[in-house]
Amino acid sequence: MNIIVLGLNHKTASVEVREKIAFSGTKLEEGLMHFSSISQIKETAILSTCNRVEVYFVVDKDNADEAIEKIQDVISIVHNIEKSLFLQHLYNHRNKKAVKHIFRVASSLDSMIVGEPQILGQLKDAFDLSLKKKTTGVILNKLITHAIYTAKRVRTETKIAENAVSISFAAVEMAKKIFISLTEKRVMLIGAGEMAELAARHLINNGVSNVIVANRTFERGCELANLFNGKVVKFEDFQRELVNVDIVICSTGASSYIINKEQMHKIMKERKNKPVFIIDISVPRNVAPDINDIDNVYLYDVDDLQDVVYSNINNRKKEAEKAENIVSEEVESFINWIDSLQVTPTVIALKKKAEEIRDDEFQRFKNKYPNLNEDTLKAIHYMGTAIINKLIHPPIIALKEHGNESTQIVEFTKKLYDL
Amino acid sequence: MIFSLPYIVFGLYTIALLISIVSIYKDSSKIKNSIIYFLICAFALHSGSIISRFFILGTIPITNMYESSSFFAWSVMVIFFYLYYRYRVTILALFILPIMSLLMFVAIMSPNEIHPLSPLLNSFWLVFHTTFAFVGNSAFAVSAGIGVMYLIQERYLKRKRKGDFFNKLPSVQILDEINYKLITLGFPLITLAIITGALWAESAFGTYWRWDPKETWSLFTWLIYALILHLRIIGNWRGKKAAILSILGFLSVLFTYYGVNFLMESYHSFK
Structure with a gap:
C-alpha cells in the first residue's frame, strides 16, 4: 500500500500554470469524483489553493505508476488542457516523503510566506469535502487529522506565525x-x-x-x-x-x-x-x-x-527549524501507525493459531488422562502456554521490526504458518 | 524558625530573579508561571515572618534595619502582585526583583534580634508614620522599575529595532500610565508620612522639625516627586522625561533610606 502526493506549487509552477489546473468551484467536486472512480485508487482528496494544487491518494504498491498516469489524464480532461503543459511542473512523493510533505504543507512550512495561517483552513475544507463525498478512508482520514494536529502543535510550540511579515x-x-x-x-x-x-x-x-x-x-x-x-x-x-x-x-x-x-x-x-x-x-x-x-x-x-x-522574516526562519523537528517527530509517529496497520493482523493471526493448537492438544491430553487432578492440569496448561509463546516470539519480533520495510516477511509468515 | 525565615525568603526571591533572567532568552509559559509560583511562595513566607514578628513585638515590626528593610520589600511585592493581577506583565518581575533582592539582602545582613521599643517612641504615630512612608516608597520603587521598562521600550521604538524585550514589554503608553499612577499613589502617602512624622517628633521630643539629615532628605525626595507631578500636570512632561525623573526620584528615596542611615549621623537611623 502506498500513500502518494501528486501536484505542483508556487515553487515548481508559475501562476499561469497553477490557475489553469486549479480545482475551483464545481471543478473541485468533479475532479474528486473522477479521481475516486479510478479503479486502482482506494482513497483520495484534493487540496487546491492559489499557490498549490495537490492530489493525495492511496493505492496498492504495484499500481502506483498506473494510478499517477490516470490522474494526469483526468487533470488534462477536467481542465481541458494538454498534458505536456503541466507534466514538467508536477512532483510526486511517496509514503514517508508524502507524509512529510503533507505535514509540512499543513504547518505552513511549504508556503510562499512561511507561517501564514490560511493553509490550515484550506486543508480542513478539502478534508471536509472528501469526507462528505466519502472519497477518503481509514488511511487518508488519519493522515489528514494527523497533519492538522501537527500544524496546531507547530503553531502553539513555535512562534512561526507570531511576527508580521507585511x-x-x-x-x-x-x-x-x-x-x-x-x-x-x-x-x-x-x-x-x-x-x-x-x-x-x-x-x-x-x-x-x-x-x-x-x-x-x-x-x-x-x-x-x-x-x-x-x-x-x-x-x-x-x-x-x-x-x-x-x-x-x-x-x-x-x-x-x-x-x-x-x-x-x-x-x-x-x-x-x-x-x-x-x-x-x-x-x-x-x-x-x-x-x-x-x-x-x-x-x-x-x-x-x-x-x-525583514527581522520578522529572519525570526520566522529560526522558528521554522523548530517546526521541522516537530514535523519529523509526527511523521515518525504516523509511519509507525501505518506499519502496525500492515503487521498487526498477521501477528494476531499467528497468536490465535498458536493458542488454538495449544487448546486442542490440551483437550486431547485431558481426555487421554482423565484421573489427573486440577493442579497438575493447571501446570501442564501453563507449560503449553510457555512453549507456544517461546515458539512464536521470534517471528513476532521479526514482523514488528522488519515487516514494515518488506511485505515479504509478512507474506512468508502467512505461508509458513498457513494463516 | 522565625530567624531562618528571612534567608529562605531572600533565597526564593533570588531564584525568581534568576528565572526571570533566563526567561529573557527562553520564552515559555512554563518559565513564566514558575516565576509567579516562586514569588507567591516567597511572599507567603515573607508575610508569615512579618506577622509573627508583629505578635512578638506587639506593634508594627519596623523598629530596626532588618524589620524595616523586610517590610519595605514586602510592600513592594504587594504592589507587584496588584500590577501583575491587573496587567499580566510577568517581565515586570525582572525589573522589580533586583530591588527586592537588595532590600532582602540588607535585611538578612542586619542584626535581627527583637529589642523592645523604647517607650519614648512607642506611640500610635509609629504605625501611621512607618506604614505611610514604606508603602509610599514602595510605590516609588516600582515606578522606577516601570521607568526603566519604559526607557527600554521607547528606545526600541525610536531606533526601529526590535530587541530582546520588545515582545515581552507592554506598550510605552501603558508603562507611562502605570508610572504616573504609582507616583500619584506614593506622593500623598509620603506627604502623610512627613506630616505624621512631624507630629510624632513633637509628641516625643517636643519639636516638629529639627533639620536632621533624614528629615532634610525626606523633604528633598518629597520636592522631587512634587516637581514630577507639577511638570506632568502643568508642563505635560510625560513619557521619556517622566520615566527618567521617576528613576532619579527613587535614587533619592534609596539615599534617604540607606545613605542617611549608613553615612550620616541621625537620630532617625535604624540600628
Whole structure:
C-alpha cells in the first residue's frame, strides 16, 4: 500500500500554470469524483489553493505508476488542457516523503510566506469535502487529522506565525507597542493611496474605530472616508487635525515635506505630548525624518517598516527549524501507525493459531488422562502456554521490526504458518 | 524558625530573579508561571515572618534595619502582585526583583534580634508614620522599575529595532500610565508620612522639625516627586522625561533610606 502526493506549487509552477489546473468551484467536486472512480485508487482528496494544487491518494504498491498516469489524464480532461503543459511542473512523493510533505504543507512550512495561517483552513475544507463525498478512508482520514494536529502543535510550540511579515501588519505591530489599546484610537489618512487604504484597513481590523481622511481631491477623500465610515476634512486642515488623532498614515504625492520639525513641536505642545504614531509611506517622503527625535513622536517610513518585516522574516526562519523537528517527530509517529496497520493482523493471526493448537492438544491430553487432578492440569496448561509463546516470539519480533520495510516477511509468515 | 525565615525568603526571591533572567532568552509559559509560583511562595513566607514578628513585638515590626528593610520589600511585592493581577506583565518581575533582592539582602545582613521599643517612641504615630512612608516608597520603587521598562521600550521604538524585550514589554503608553499612577499613589502617602512624622517628633521630643539629615532628605525626595507631578500636570512632561525623573526620584528615596542611615549621623537611623 502506498500513500502518494501528486501536484505542483508556487515553487515548481508559475501562476499561469497553477490557475489553469486549479480545482475551483464545481471543478473541485468533479475532479474528486473522477479521481475516486479510478479503479486502482482506494482513497483520495484534493487540496487546491492559489499557490498549490495537490492530489493525495492511496493505492496498492504495484499500481502506483498506473494510478499517477490516470490522474494526469483526468487533470488534462477536467481542465481541458494538454498534458505536456503541466507534466514538467508536477512532483510526486511517496509514503514517508508524502507524509512529510503533507505535514509540512499543513504547518505552513511549504508556503510562499512561511507561517501564514490560511493553509490550515484550506486543508480542513478539502478534508471536509472528501469526507462528505466519502472519497477518503481509514488511511487518508488519519493522515489528514494527523497533519492538522501537527500544524496546531507547530503553531502553539513555535512562534512561526507570531511576527508580521507585511508592511501594513508591521505598522499594526508597532502601534500595539506604542498605545495602550487600539480601540478608540483615531487614525488620519493624509492622501488616499492604495497602500494607505490597506494600512488603515489593518488598523481598523485591530480595533481602531475613528477614521479621518484629508486628501487633495476632496471627492476621492469622501469615497475613502465612506468606505471606513469616517469623516473627511479639507487637505489644508490636516495640521489642525494632527492635534486630535493618534495615528497618521501619510501617502501624498507631495515632492517636499508637508510637516517639518518646528510645526510638529507646536503640534505636540497642543497635544499635551500625547504619543503619536506617524507612518509615512510616501516616496519621496512627506514627513521630515528628524521629527522622530521629538519625544512621544514615533515616525516610521517605508524602509523602517520594511526593516521590521525583514527581522520578522529572519525570526520566522529560526522558528521554522523548530517546526521541522516537530514535523519529523509526527511523521515518525504516523509511519509507525501505518506499519502496525500492515503487521498487526498477521501477528494476531499467528497468536490465535498458536493458542488454538495449544487448546486442542490440551483437550486431547485431558481426555487421554482423565484421573489427573486440577493442579497438575493447571501446570501442564501453563507449560503449553510457555512453549507456544517461546515458539512464536521470534517471528513476532521479526514482523514488528522488519515487516514494515518488506511485505515479504509478512507474506512468508502467512505461508509458513498457513494463516 | 522565625530567624531562618528571612534567608529562605531572600533565597526564593533570588531564584525568581534568576528565572526571570533566563526567561529573557527562553520564552515559555512554563518559565513564566514558575516565576509567579516562586514569588507567591516567597511572599507567603515573607508575610508569615512579618506577622509573627508583629505578635512578638506587639506593634508594627519596623523598629530596626532588618524589620524595616523586610517590610519595605514586602510592600513592594504587594504592589507587584496588584500590577501583575491587573496587567499580566510577568517581565515586570525582572525589573522589580533586583530591588527586592537588595532590600532582602540588607535585611538578612542586619542584626535581627527583637529589642523592645523604647517607650519614648512607642506611640500610635509609629504605625501611621512607618506604614505611610514604606508603602509610599514602595510605590516609588516600582515606578522606577516601570521607568526603566519604559526607557527600554521607547528606545526600541525610536531606533526601529526590535530587541530582546520588545515582545515581552507592554506598550510605552501603558508603562507611562502605570508610572504616573504609582507616583500619584506614593506622593500623598509620603506627604502623610512627613506630616505624621512631624507630629510624632513633637509628641516625643517636643519639636516638629529639627533639620536632621533624614528629615532634610525626606523633604528633598518629597520636592522631587512634587516637581514630577507639577511638570506632568502643568508642563505635560510625560513619557521619556517622566520615566527618567521617576528613576532619579527613587535614587533619592534609596539615599534617604540607606545613605542617611549608613553615612550620616541621625537620630532617625535604624540600628
